[in-house]
Amino acid sequence: MPDEYSSTLAGKIMDDVRKQEGGGDDTQVALVFHSEKKLTQEEIKEAERAISELEKNSEEIGITDILTHFNEESLKDQLVSDDGKSILTSVTVNWNDREPSEVSKLLYETIENVKVDHYYTSQWLINEDLMSSSEEGLKKTEGITVVFILVVLLLVFRSVVAPVIPLLTVGMSYLVSQSIVAMLVDQFDFPLSNYTQIFLVAVLFGIGTDYCILLLSRFKEEMTHHESVPSAIVATYKNAGRTVFFSGVAVMIGFAAIGFSQFILYQSAAAVAIGVAMLLLGLFTIVPFFMAVLGQKIFWPSKQSAEHGESKLWGTVGSFSLARPFLSLLIVAAVCVPFLFAYDGELSYNSLDEISGDVNSINAFNAIADSFGPGESMPTQVILKNDERMDSAEYIELAENISSELEKVDLVDTVRSVTRPTGEPIEDFFVSKQAETLVPALGKEKKVWIKSVKAFRELNLSCQNQLQNWKAQQMASTS
Numbered sequence: 001m002p003d004e005y006s007s008t009l010a011g012k013i014m015d016d017v018r019k020q021e022g023g024g025d026d027t028q029v030a031l032v033f034h035s036e037k038k039l040t041q042e043e044i045k046e047a048e049r050a051i052s053e054l055e056k057n058s059e060e061i062g063i064t065d066i067l068t069h070f071n072e073e074s075l076k077d078q079l080v081s082d083d084g085k086s087i088l089t090s091v092t093v094n095w096n097d098r099e100p101s102e103v104s105k106l107l108y109e110t111i112e113n114v115k116v117d118h119y120y121t122s123q124w125l126i127n128e129d130l131m132s133s134s135e136e137g138l139k140k141t142e143g144i145t146v147v148f149i150l151v152v153l154l155l156v157f158r159s160v161v162a163p164v165i166p167l168l169t170v171g172m173s174y175l176v177s178q179s180i181v182a183m184l185v186d187q188f189d190f191p192l193s194n195y196t197q198i199f200l201v202a203v204l205f206g207i208g209t210d211y212c213i214l215l216l217s218r219f220k221e222e223m224t225h226h227e228s229v230p231s232a233i234v235a236t237y238k239n240a241g242r243t244v245f246f247s248g249v250a251v252m253i254g255f256a257a258i259g260f261s262q263f264i265l266y267q268s269a270a271a272v273a274i275g276v277a278m279l280l281l282g283l284f285t286i287v288p289f290f291m292a293v294l295g296q297k298i299f300w301p302s303k304q305s306a307e308h309g310e311s312k313l314w315g316t317v318g319s320f321s322l323a324r325p326f327l328s329l330l331i332v333a334a335v336c337v338p339f340l341f342a343y344d345g346e347l348s349y350n351s352l353d354e355i356s357g358d359v360n361s362i363n364a365f366n367a368i369a370d371s372f373g374p375g376e377s378m379p380t381q382v383i384l385k386n387d388e389r390m391d392s393a394e395y396i397e398l399a400e401n402i403s404s405e406l407e408k409v410d411l412v413d414t415v416r417s418v419t420r421p422t423g424e425p426i427e428d429f430f431v432s433k434q435a436e437t438l439v440p441a442l443g444k445e446k447k448v449w450i451k452s453v454k455a456f457r458e459l460n461l462s463c464q465n466q467l468q469n470w471k472a473q474q475m476a477s478t479s
Contacts, residue, residue: 119364
């Protein structure tokens with residue numbers, strides 16, 4: 001996301017706070033124990049055993065803190081779902097200069113023998129699974145693309161030689177452009193995403209094959225009108241070559257323009273412009289090389305002429321469009337306009353929908369969302385930053401006012417803050433409630449004052465416990 005967006009600014013503030021508190025190299029992971037039915041006592045004991053195993057191996061894994069109701073009974077309402085199907089635990093891990101995959105492997109291996117379904121999830125775990133899913137998808141895309149193109153080219157040319165030329169041309173263009181993009185990313189921070197390679201494969205193999213079919217078909221046709229191969233190549237590129245060049249330049253400019261967008265996913269598509277440039281270079285060097293070397297042998301063993309008869313359907317459509325252009329435009333508008341008005345523009349990008357299959361991080365997220373509610377699994381956070389300290393009555397009151405206003409917003413179910421750790425306001429914070437405690441004591445003897453002091457101490461302890469519960473819940477929800 002762009003640096004000036006509020007979510008990006010809030011994330012930077014939180015990172016700065018964690019660094020100031022000495023937790024800059026820490027990451028939080030949510031561990032959820034889940035069952036489709038209510039967890040049995042045996043499963044709950046297994047979950048408790050899993051926590052013990054994590055604590056026992058905390059030094060090896062790098063665990064700095066575990067927040068669980070097994071250790072703090074007061075957290076049970078926040079960390080155990082009402083339906084009894086899920087138990088939530090917050091685990092804080094130090095990176096210790098390790099890769100995410102290494103940390104994830106250690107976390108799962110430590111409790112792999114626990115006999116209850118359990119999953120970890122966090123932003124970085126979801127990103128890891130998204131990356132793995134993209135890599136697997138890329139391999140499938142490459143294989144399917146090559147097979148599909150071979151079938152199409154065999155059907156078009158009825159030759160065993162001709163299909164190899166487009167595959168070699170596009171394949172070399174893809175490898176070269178991929179290397180150039182990698183160098184640009186390394187040296188100039190060129191925008192990159194998990195989908196950059198998929199964009200390259202889809203576009204290069206798509207238009208590359210199309211351009212090659214056009215050039216080879218034209219070359220086959222020109223061979224019947226020229227005595228020598230070189231003159232046929234020249235004629236091919238004078239006619240079809242010009243079309244291919246300007247079409248490729250248009251595609252290249254279009255993808256380069258996408259690089260000016262703000263969304264990094266769209267910016268990464270600018271790499272396709274580099275791929276198209278390399279493709280054009282290949283089309284004007286590799287393809288004519290094979291034309292010159294192989295000549296008519298490119299189309300072996302087919303003897304079929306490249307010329308074809310005119311299509312009656314397209315001939316009729318073309319004649320109608322030329323004779324009645326205004327009516328043709330009205331027909332096109334009648335087909336397109338309803339779709340334009342039907343689009344509401346409410347679709348948004350959701351990376352969780354991009355991952356298919358049985359993925360642990362997504363299973364954990366869904367389990368938390370189902371048992372605790374979607375808002376509990378990924379709550380919206382409001383971050384306040386000020387140049388002066390905010391642990392005063394004035395700012396506590398401000399926090400409560402903000403909480404009260406947020407609660408009035410449609411679809412907001414619960415607001416948790418320093419004045420309402422569990423979602424409900426702490427009545428003892430309000431002056432009116434404190435006055436009710438003080439007034440009865442006025443004018444009475446010393447023992448009553450002592451009792452009042454004790455009462456305030458108990459009140460203070462109660463507030464601290466509630467604040468601790470709020471902090472624990474925030475940590476778990478954030479994870």
